[in-house]
Amino acid sequence: MRRKRKKKHPVRKIFVSLFSILLCLLLVSCVFFGVKGYKLYQKAVTEKSVNERVKEIQDMDGFTLYSDLPQFYIDATISVEDHRFESHFGIDLIAIGRAALKDIREMSFVQGGSTITQQLAKNMLFTQEKRLERKAAEAFAALELESKYTKEEIFELYVNTVYFGNAFYGIRQAAVGYFGKEPSELSDYECAVLAGLPNAPSVYSLDENKELALQRVEQVLRSMVRNKIITREEADRIELGD
16 A cells, blocks of 8 residues: 655645755855855965965064063954854864854844954955855964964964054053053053053944953953953952052
8 A cells, every 4th residue: 555645735845846946056155255265365375475474474573472462462352253163173163153153133244253363364465355255264374374384383373463542463562552561561450451452443442432342342351251261360459550
């Protein structure tokens, strides 16, 4: 006796079809922007190689070595900017997935999921313009950086090129400009302030928006508590400037 086949529910059938179409479109988009991004990356490194650009940064006046950075500043920056920095290979797939979902919900390119390595690649090789092909290009450059340099070297290059607002580029200019100190002399509170600035330098500027800057310090310290770098009690003490 032949069994009757169960008919697929029409709504389910439509859903599966739409999902398949969306998946195909996503794959096509990834390939399209990936190819464009690779060409953009190749163009940038042909004009001047990553090694040459790194050497230029290391030869800059006021270049600050990793060993001269306060450990609290290193921990604060990694915690708030890229807490999987030590374990990823230049690209954080978890952060990218989370950022993509948020961008879809907002229907706008509001979050990029860039790692510290990708941000360094962007600062070294590309413009700040938010384009999907540029995001792909910085991913290729990040993979090259991770294959050639240690995490300490990458972090060192990042903090010497990132923008801190008020025309201050690099950790030394920011430390001297905002606090009149060398990076090695910064207090824990000052480290938290500077760790929070690159996310939105004009928004969190100490001179322009002191209240927002203080809120950002709280966010930095909260991220350090969440990532088990400091305790809540230590965060409260630092916020009070002790």
